[in-house]
Amino acid sequence: MNAIAHRPGRRAVRAAASAALALGLGLALAGVGALGAAAPASAVGTGTVAISVVGDPARVGVADTAAPTRVTLQGSGFQSIEGGFGGMYVLFGWVAGPGWEPSAGGESGSTYRYVADDPNAPAGYQLFVPFPGSSTAAEGNGGTIAADGTWTAELTIAGPTFTPVDAAGAGGSGEVVDCREVQCGIVTIGAHGVVNPSNETFTPIAFEDFSAAATPEAPEPTADADTAAADAADADADATTAPTAAASSTAGDGGAAWVPWAIVAGVVVIGAGTTVLVVRRRRAAAVEAGAAATEAPTPRD
Template sequence: MTSLQAPRTRGLFIALLAAALVLLPGFGATTPSPADSAARLGVTSSAGTNKASASGPTTLSVSGSGFQSIDKGFGGIYVVFGYVASSAWQPSKGGKADKDFLYVADSQSKDNKGYQRFVAFPGSSTADSANGGVISANGTFKLSMVIPGPTFTAASASGGTTTVDCREVQCGIITFGAHGVANGRNEAFQPISFGPAASTAPGNAAQNSTATTPAREQARTQTPDAETPGSGAAAAANQGASADAAEVGEAAPPAAVAAGDPMLGLEQQTVIAGRSLGFTGRGFAAGEQVVATLSSGLTAAGPISAGQFGEIAGAVQIPADLAAGTHKLKLTGAGSGGSVEAEFSVMADAALLPAAEGGTQEGLRWAMIAVIAAAALLAILVLSSLVAALARKGETRQAAQDASAAKQRSAARKRRRRPSRRRTAQRPAPGLAGKDPDPATSALDRLDDSLQGERA
């Protein structure tokens, strides 16, 4: 390699290494991919938002957003109406159907009763059986489904059947992965409440009045118990109101639900700092004020008034500067004093991280590509320089061989000239001019003269 090409090769190598370092984390930033939004459901009907009729079937309009759409993926999303029996009901967390969540049974055919819908992935091999349409590329869908009423029968884990009364427990719209494919991104629960029951028939008014009179009298004479939530004056008033309504032939409104064992369900187990975390709760007293607190009061949501069946739903804002890791959300009832908490994980927002943390994996990948490219180019340069050096060496060797051959030819010519001079010196002196020369010597002289003439 010549002295001129060596600095040039080193300069190219340094430039390639500099380009690779620019792609390394901390030297150059890569654009982070946008964070995926959480799956959300919107439910409307003639009874209102997130409401259904308690007197019969209700047709609901269900819309979804933030779901994961997998192009040509197998399966899709099931949309059903049912009851979430466990805070960890999601199949992606080990939840089992008919055990951790129950839903209205329906056939999986396309023309079923409308209690169960199947939303297919775009281009899926199972899209022909979808009766809820196809989820769009941006993770949204919209469909219509039917709720049979406030009660339904579902299969149980033991192989039997279980009757669920949604006026006693919190029911709602449930979504989960279809065809046995668990996907936490597509699991959601939207609570649904029911309106008052239908009025009692006039012909049964007397019978209802007679049947409820003892209860009404007992309620009127009951002593309030201030220490027991859900009992005492409030319970007596509810019982008295029920009895009075029965006496005049009207249906008694559902009695307020007393506080039980509170339960807390989180919309997602991992949330990005700076965003909100949705939650649902149940097991509180009807109308009770419930407060949600994050990490022992770092932030809070509420107070939230519990519904007729002790259910609540809300969202808490996650501070943008909250440390990544495990945190707790706690629900506390103001009246009953009942509380429940659940853990979740917080991740830092990639858009707010320094460049050194923003695209570590992507930066390393491109850096490795750049280093490999630099090494390949350097190898090519070294190989080309080696080939050029070998070619120059061959040319030098050939030139030396040519020069040596020329010297040898010149020496040979000189050797051939020396005998000619000796033969000229041996020619007869002028005094012998009349004598015949030696024939052999004359032939040699003529041959030598001829060769010298050719060389000249």
Template sequence: MRRAAVLMLLLVGLVAPVAVTAPAHAQGRVTVTNPDGAAVVDPTYATTLTVRGTGFQAVRGGHGGVYVFFGHVRDGWRPSQGGRTGEDYFYVPDSESRDNQGFQQFVAFPGSDTATSAQGSMDAAGDWTVTLTVPGAVFEAFDRSGGSRTIDCRRVTCGVVTVGAHGVSNATNETFTPVRVEELYDADDPVASSAPEPVAGDVATAPAPSEGTATRGRRAGSTPAALEVDRASASAGHVLPFSAVGLTPGRQYSLVLDDGVAGAGPFVASADGSLTGVLTLPVDLGPGTHVLRLWAGGGEEAPEVSFAVQAAAAAADAADAVDDPVDPVAGDGRDPGAVLLVAVGALLLALALLRLALLLRRRRA
């Protein structure tokens, strides 16, 4: 009996550490540089940032990875601690497609099934690099209910934010790296003429429109501002492509569905006053007529369009269609590998105890 007790203690001692101990992992680190090598964005013109992450937790073959945003955070912003988008952290929204405008980036885990939709991938050491576009110092951020809030990075601290992707929070992969807002182009610098399109409106002072360019949402030649959608794609839970013409070149627009049920942007009108993009319709959007509006601020009369939404598809199809990066769901941040070790360890312990019980029964017999 004494030998059996000793054997049981040894088994528990061997298995228990494997079952309860998760591998430790340091916090990921991020460096941010513009083309001049500084962590600075221009208040008026779009700035391209090179964002490098090192030491992130890389889950081999894991679903998801890391989202990379530009935005502003408050105390307690981390999703793993209950932080919520639009309340505790705010960022420039963008389409979730791989060929979006570059305002947000998705970095997939190595060997992930989501790698085909990512702009970058981690290596085994948790290192990665992406290019992030910052459209200007001021942007409209949306919360989970579709409400918007103006964030002015000239008045609050903004920077690069990383959070767990696809609704899986991970405390070790949540970072905030501040950047400064400074003029990168002199008014008479010839480089400014080739800079990215400016953010217009009351956000910052944009160059005056040249002759032949109208303001208030119309272009030369009296081309009326118009918005259209791909009506065949108008189903709840599906992506809705849209296009607009007759806008102010270089101006920034946000897209709003109904009274804020959903939104996307900002989108910058091209030199010919047009823009295209996509909006993911909410999975619970009811069938019937809905209104999509472009919003520019500053009193500009932007276009809108009414369209019919079909009834939602089967639940399985809708679930496959929705993959919303706007609101990562806070979880417990546990490493999937550690959870697997716990399960395996518990199984080994149960089998060992069962074998020991059978051995004791045979000896007593």
């Protein structure tokens, strides 16, 4: 892992460790043996990593295409060795497929590639998760692998494209890996030169634009919606005309109530007029009769 920073004195520690391991079975096998009962070299780790966005835990297994994404990583099922040398590197990168693992002969720049970080000004692109009680625990920046095989850390994903460690630097090719064209994700491997197949995993990550707000489409009108709108319009119309109709009804009821009295009054007036006329006629007739009697000749004897 040529991009992982080490404190002064690391060369001496590695030299001492390598000398001790060389007295046994050889560098690679001794490294695995130092961890205890590790899986066969061809095996793939059984650990799993859950990925969620910091501040937005509903976004799972994704990263933003438009800006750096800080993600929370929760590992389980990993091998933990109390006091074991080294631990595990957690990286963001790409793997070639089956057989990419270091325990299967895979190499950085060939079967797996990962984001480079600046050891002098780290941006959180790489994590070192040591074993509990390890002599290298002070160098960790991702917590420790607990006795039950769990760990939790935060890592920054710069974006969907990156220049891998093997292509970075003055002598590198500057080649860029585009995670929108190839599958990228979280890579875990043994740290500090120790090959540990039990902790070799790859967890894919998808990229999406977090700033693109989903705009819900307006629902198409339905028969039920049209009926409801018509009913609402009818209700408004009824509410508007009801007071006028009520007022008209009240006025009409009042008019109907005084019509019979008007008829009665008319009859009374007509009757009274008729009576006066009759009386006047009778008086005139009486006067005429008296006058006739006065003017009639006296009968002769």
